[in-house]
Amino acid sequence: MSSKNTTKYKKDNKQSRTIKSRKRWSVFEKLQIVEESKNSALTTSAVARKYNIGPNQLYLWRRLEKEGKLKAFKAGERVVPAFAVKRLETRNHELKQLIEKKNKEIDDLKRKVTGKTIISELEQYPHIKMILKYNLFR
Helix, strand or coil: CCCCEEEEEEECCCEEEEEEECCCCCHHHHHHHHHHHHHCCCCHHHHHHHCCCCHHHHHHHHHHHHCCCCCCCCCCCCCCCHHHHHHHHHHHHHHHHHHHHHHHHHHHHHHHHHCHHHHHHHCCCHHHHHHHHCCCCC
């Protein structure tokens, strides 16, 4: 877990400079550092110095871990952004309302089919009148 990532490059073939690049900590590494800062006898600042990170960064990781926002996921597990979850929840709610509306329409149509209004309208057709007369409808 060394945080010293350096890159050397030459400029105009005369100068050689060393550039310190940012260390990208994995979630697993962050969780290990957070646990060490909580459970060791060292202060949070001392743990931060040990890993060459700023104390504010370590405090941020600790807060994220406490809020449950710093989690390691298994390999191959899909992670969905929060905005996508919100969008899907909204769409799910809309679809549930639509299903409820359609179920009410179905119930209304069932009532009409089994009610007298539809049967009386159908009696104008001779073949249906015969079906109704001999109770072949049910």
